[in-house]
Amino acid sequence: xxxxxxxxxxxxxxxxxxxxxxxxxxxxxxxxxxxxxxxxxxxxxxxxxxxxxxxxxxxxxxxxxxxxxxxxxxxxxxxxxxxxxxxxxxxxxxxxxxxxxxxxxxxxxxxxxxxxxxxxxxxxxxxxxxxxxxxxxxxxxxxxxxxxxxxxxxxxxxxxxxxxxxxxxxxxxxxxxxxxxxxxxxxxxxxxxxxxxxxxxxxxxxxxxxxxxxxxxxxxxxxxxxxxx
Amino acid sequence: xxxxxxxxxxxxxxxxxxxxxxxxxxxxxxxxxxxxxxxxxxxxxxxxxxxxxxxxxxxxxxxxxxxxxxxxxxxxxxxxxxxxxxxxxxxxxxxxxxxxxxxxxxxxxxxxxxxxxxxxxxxxxxxxxxxxxxxxxxxxxxxxxxxxxxxxxxxxxxxxxxxxxxxxxxxxxxxxxxxxxxxxxxxxxxxxxxxxxxxxxxxxxxxxxxxxxxxxxxxxxxxxxxxxx
Numbered sequence: 428x429x430x431x432x433x434x435x436x437x438x439x440x441x442x443x444x445x446x447x448x449x450x451x452x453x454x455x456x457x458x459x460x461x462x463x464x465x466x467x468x469x470x471x472x473x474x475x476x477x478x479x480x481x482x483x484x485x486x487x488x489x490x491x492x493x494x495x496x497x498x499x500x501x502x503x504x505x506x507x508x509x510x511x512x513x514x515x516x517x518x519x520x521x522x523x524x525x526x527x528x529x530x531x532x533x534x535x536x537x538x539x540x541x542x543x544x545x546x547x548x549x550x551x552x553x554x555x556x557x558x559x560x561x562x563x564x565x566x567x568x569x570x571x572x573x574x575x576x577x578x579x580x581x582x583x584x585x586x587x588x589x590x591x592x593x594x595x596x597x598x599x600x601x602x603x604x605x606x607x608x609x610x611x612x613x614x615x616x617x618x619x620x621x622x623x624x625x626x627x628x629x630x631x632x633x634x635x636x637x638x639x640x641x642x643x644x645x646x647x648x649x650x651x652x653x654x655x656x
Numbered sequence: 657x658x659x660x661x662x663x664x665x666x667x668x669x670x671x672x673x674x675x676x677x678x679x680x681x682x683x684x685x686x687x688x689x690x691x692x693x694x695x696x697x698x699x700x701x702x703x704x705x706x707x708x709x710x711x712x713x714x715x716x717x718x719x720x721x722x723x724x725x726x727x728x729x730x731x732x733x734x735x736x737x738x739x740x741x742x743x744x745x746x747x748x749x750x751x752x753x754x755x756x757x758x759x760x761x762x763x764x765x766x767x768x769x770x771x772x773x774x775x776x777x778x779x780x781x782x783x784x785x786x787x788x789x790x791x792x793x794x795x796x797x798x799x800x801x802x803x804x805x806x807x808x809x810x811x812x813x814x815x816x817x818x819x820x821x822x823x824x825x826x827x828x829x830x831x832x833x834x835x836x837x838x839x840x841x842x843x844x845x846x847x848x849x850x851x852x853x854x855x856x857x858x859x860x861x862x863x864x865x866x867x868x869x870x871x872x873x874x875x876x877x878x879x880x881x882x883x884x885x
Contacts (some may be wrong), residue, residue: 431848433660500883508883516799525833565833569798569884570745571806572877573816573836575843587802604754604794607802608847614804615844618837618863619660634847648801654729654737655798655884 429633435619436628444479449549452628461556466631467546468616471564471579472523472533473627474542481531484524494520494534499656508567511535514647515579516656517566535564539580540642547582559583559636562643563613569655576617578609578643585641586610607646608636658862664848665857673708678778681857690785695860696775697845700793700808701752701762702856703771710760713753723749723763728885737796740764743876744808745885746795764793768809769871776811788812788865791872792842798884805846807838807872814870815839836875837865 438455442448448469453461475481482490495509499516502508509520513535521535536542543560550558562580567573578586586609616629650656667684671677677698682690690696704710711719724738728745731737738749742764750764765771772789779787791809796802807815815838845858879885 429848430664431662431844433662433844435659502883565835568836570877570882571836571839571875573834573839573875575836575840577800605802606794606846607797607800607804610800610802611804611843611847614840615660615662615847617835618840618844619658621864635850646800646802648799653799654731 431615431631431633433615433619434630434632435621435626436630437626439473439625439627441625442473442476442627444476444481446477447549448473448477449546449553453550453553455628456630461550461554461558461630462632463557464632465556466559466561466584466612466634466636467550467628468561468563468613468631469546469628470620471521471535471539471562472527474536474539474546474562474580475533476527478536478542480534480536481527482534484530484532487522487524487532490532490534491520491522494522510650510656513539513579513644515566517564521564521579535579536562540582540644541580543580543582543643557583559638561609561612561616563616565617575610576613578607578613578646581609581641581643583638584609585637585639586643586646587641588635588637608634609641609643609646612636660844660860660862662844662848663859663861664850664855665859666855668702668854668856670854671702671705671856673705673710675706676778677702677706678775678782682779682782684857685859690779690783690787690859691861692786693861694785695788695790695813695841695863695865696779696857697790697792697841697860698775698857699849700750700764700768700791703765703768703775703791703809704762707765707771709763709765711763713759713761716751716753716761719761719763720749720751723751739879739885742768742808742873744795746793750793750808764808765791769811769873770809772809772811772872786812788867790838790841790845792845794846804839805842807836807842807875810838810870810872812867813838813865814868815872815875816870817864817866837863838870838872838875841865
């Protein structure tokens with residue numbers, strides 16, 4: 428195995444609807460820095476803002492209801508845990524007010540995998556580099572306190588590294604292990620972004636990803652297979 | 657923010673009961689390489705093996721029952737999802753057969769936070785360096801397919817980076833955000849370890865951790881607070 432580098436991309440300006448996020452990131456980074464095989468992790472918020480997914484804060488309750496296909500739980504603190512149209516389980520259907528213009532809240536992208544694919548194509552067009560893209564968001568978990576960043580959009584890679592059918596150092600078949608590397612990439616990149624700063628993107632260099640046409644929707648456990656809804 | 661480096665530690669030999677894991681890792685790494693502030697991520701399996709937590713494979717069913725305080729679900733594939741004595745929710749109470757000597761299975765450490773503290777002290781004694789330690793294991797999740805590495809033991813840092821009460825770039829208070837950075841560290845390190853190889857440890861350099869006397873048990877959501885058991 429080789430070393431992996433997590434590199435914050437500083438200097439991306441405040442994003443507004445219609446912005447070319449790929450161009451802003453490439454400008455911030457300097458095009459010579461990107462290498463084939465890099466993974467670009469970008470936070471959901473700038474993608475949503477650029478795609479015009481902001482709505483007035485006073486429509487928050489309606490927005491959460493509208494973005495949810497099913498409410499799983501309501502906490503005593505008034506938080507809704509719901510299944511989004513994409514199948515993600517998260518707080519308030521991903522509707523968030525932090526780091527957004529005053530009076531606005533931001534919804535998840537309509538199709539974050541498509542957003543990731545667009546961003547990837549655009550970066551390739553601008554730089555000639557073949558990079559993967561992960562769009563990340565900060566989700567809570569069952570059973571464990573605290574939140575981690577996970578992948579809600581993926582382009583250029585498979586979301587898993589699949590060890591099923593491979594053997595361990597003793598030649599014995601590994602337990603059904605399929606690592607959700609897209610989520611590990613998102614969580615790793617979170618560490619160099621920092622919630623209170625304006626760092627919305629990071630480069631991951633050297634990650635052992637499988638290149639392919641995967642999607643973050645593959646990470647969603649189907650309701651019939653999910654023992655914890 | 658600054659760059660983070662994820663560095664695999666290669667060359668640790670097969671660990672057996674009684675081994676000094678800290679010494680094996682320091683020998684593999686070369687003591688001059690460690691720096692104050694590094695986070696050493698070590699997989700649960702080598703800690704458990706060194707602590708003699710291996711049992712004969714034919715006692716597997718009894719071991720899983722014994723390691724569980726509560727069975728949450730049983731899958732059709734015969735997997736048990738249980739709460740361990742530590743409070744972790746995971747498959748088969750963390751009892752695992754892969755990468756273990758033939759005929760043996762390995763249980764989780766009795767007290768992984770204590771294991772982490774011992775390893776940290778020993779590394780400090782051997783090298784004079786003040787490093788943090790995270791003991792990682794590969795867990796499945798509710799709602800999302802695939803597994804990621806999470807922290808089951810922590811020493812030298814707080815498991816969270818706490819943004820509650822801080823404000824975003826607009827001066828607005830952030831949503832109740834407490835990042836489980838110990839889990840992100842474990843997941844990030846997993847990417848340089850590789851399941852089928854014998855890499856059982858990694859260095860994380862530059863992570864924005866909060867130094868302190870935290871424990872991985874703080875990551876466990878209390879059953880009364882957990883809406884998804």
